[in-house]
Amino acid sequence: MATASIIQILQKELKLRSSKAKDRGIIKSKAFRKNAECPSNQKTPVIPNPRIFTDLLLPDDSQQTAALAVDDDSFFSYPAVGQCATHLALLECFSRLKRRVMRSEVLDTKFGILAEHEKEHREIYAGGYDDLEGICAGEGPTAHLERKWELFVEMAVDRFETWWTGLDFKATQREQSNSENSSKGGSDYHSPSWASDLPPLDILMVWHAYMLNPHCYYEDCLRHNKLSLYDRGLPWHKLNDAIDKERWIYNPPKSLLQSKVPNAKPGHDSYSLTPFLLETLESCPEKQPLKFLQCPMCGTGEVPQTIQISLVAYFSADHSVVCPHCAGSVDREQLKVYKMKTDYVYHLHNERRMPGTILHVSGNFVGQEVAPNDPAPKYLANLLEIAFPNTESILEHQSVASVEDHLREVARKMPVLHEKESLPLRKQMKLIDTLLSRYRGNSSIFALNLKDAVIRQGSFVDKMNNILWIRSPNLEGTITRARERYRQFFRLIARYPRQVFVPTLDVDIIWHTQQLCPREYLKYSTRVCKGRYIDHDDKIPQQGTGGLDEGFEETKRVWKEDYPEAEDYALCLCWHCERKKDYRGTDSTLSAKELERRIAKEVECYRGVERARREHTAVARHI
Helix, strand or coil, rough: HHHHHHHHHHHHHHHHHHHHHHHHHHCCCCCCCCCCCCCCCCCCCCCCHHHHHHCCCCCCHHHHHHHHHCCCCCCCCCCCHHHHHHHHHHHHHHHHHHHHHHHHHHHHCCCCHHHHHHCCCCCCCCCCCCCCCCCCCCCCCCCHHHHHHHHHHHHHHHHHHHHHHCCCCCHHHHHHHHHHHHHHHCCEEECHHHHHCCCCCCHHHHHHHHHCCHHHHHHHHHCCCCCCHHHHHHCHHHHHHHEEEEEEEECHHHHHHHCCCCCCCCCCCHHHCCCCCCHHHHHCCCCEEEEEEEEEEECCCEEEEEEEHHHHHCCCCCCCCCCCCCCCCCCCHHHHHHHHHHHHHHHHHHCCCCCCCCCCCCCCCCCCCCCCCHCCCHHHHHHHHCCCCHHHHHCHHHHHHHHHHHHHHHHHCCCCCCHHHHHCCHHHHHHHHHHCCCCCCCCCCCCCCHHHHHHHHHHHHHHHHHCHHHHHHHHHHHHHHHHHHHHHHHHHHHHHCCCCCCCHHHHHHHHHHCCCCCHHHHHHHHCCCCECCCCCHHHHHHHCCCCHHHHHHHHHHHHHHHHCCCCCCCCCCCHHHHHHHHHCCCCCCHHHHHHHHHHHHHHHHHHHHHHHHHCHHHCCCCC
């Protein structure tokens, strides 16, 4: 795409954003009969209340240190209410982005969506509070629309990799010696504005899903020398300023619009350089998005040749591409094996540890240095050395499954070199499984398939958009109560380390928000759980043995036993029930019936304002 075209897109987008002040005047003094009344003694509320978005900075380290000496979780100051509310607002931006992609007719053509499905269910996938008289009710997206979203997310992941590799960090004392200065973060962060400010929304969405896999995220930040980024987490105060909470539009910093992406990968086109991916895609429907691969069979030395392929073709079921340089046929499995070979080369040169070996086999956090009594790294080094006498021998295997079979066979036959270095066979198999989990379904430089991670998080985004606490009268109360329930939930994890606990939606939003500042989550988890760095596994199946349904029932049982005075674990979290909880313990002269009537009117008022916001109609207090 020509530079002039990109400039026109940016100008158009900026013009759209400049009109937001006018659009905030949606709520005007005109009766809106379809909606319930706002209480006559109240003005039409500002939703969400700006007062909630005040405590956005991370806790002070000195205060945290003092609190740590008192009690295991008395220092639970992060996440605060405002940070959780900002997170909910960010999820609405993600939801809006997905809806726009689903509705885009230009992307139907660009991504090869069949003509007969172009308009199928395009408008009903709106999302939102599902009790608004059917305004947003409807079926979910079809498989064709989901495929369109997956292709868009794949492009976002490629752009995230460009952003990630382009971050320019000055080596920190922590990254050199794991010193106490690691907690300061931020001061050693040096990068162009494209990286140092908030990234574009699609890249932010990928980063968000990435951090919600804390073990993988820590491992990659350590292996790729990005612990400064790990320490920083999401800058909630900047995010709050960037989000238009009337229309859920994400306004990137001005510096982002004026800067270029650093260190873009060779061959990448203008899609890697634009702050507005969707707008750029739609402005040039004839330009097909591309995928760039590295050929594992050719190249000069350690630098492989780059293969260019259509993104749509890459996702075809029978994906295989012929390298124009060596005429070899390359498929996805070969790319995964090549990734393992590359990691093994780094390992042999002592540049990076192998993926999946950062944490102790017990699950305990050991940080950058290997625990003195941890036999896993030595065992793995011996296993790989015997299994693969040279790095090229890895490429003799055509799939990760073949590599796995070979490693397990060698492990069963491998002699014990020293009694202290031995591992029970069960732990040997677990270590092999953890190692290979970084390659199954994943040929990227990251420890997990980030496209799949974003797709999995999509269901949680839909749930938050459905219940829509961010637009409810009980926003502050819901988050405040959820923070306490999260503390209780995490104590259960600490008390019963072998049990799988499944969070409710209110607990889960607090858990997610805490993980979005990885440094704070690491402190909290290892303190409360006595050194264990609790992972967040979103790949557990819903049903079956060990599934979410079974785990949720067990969580309810343990909760009732350990907290007999507390409310039931499984609660109704709708607006009405949550608003009733807000009034508990308050001094009120109203009878129960009058209080119920007041709560109903308040909820109806907020629902009416939300209807008006969506329909761009006027609503006012009914007198």
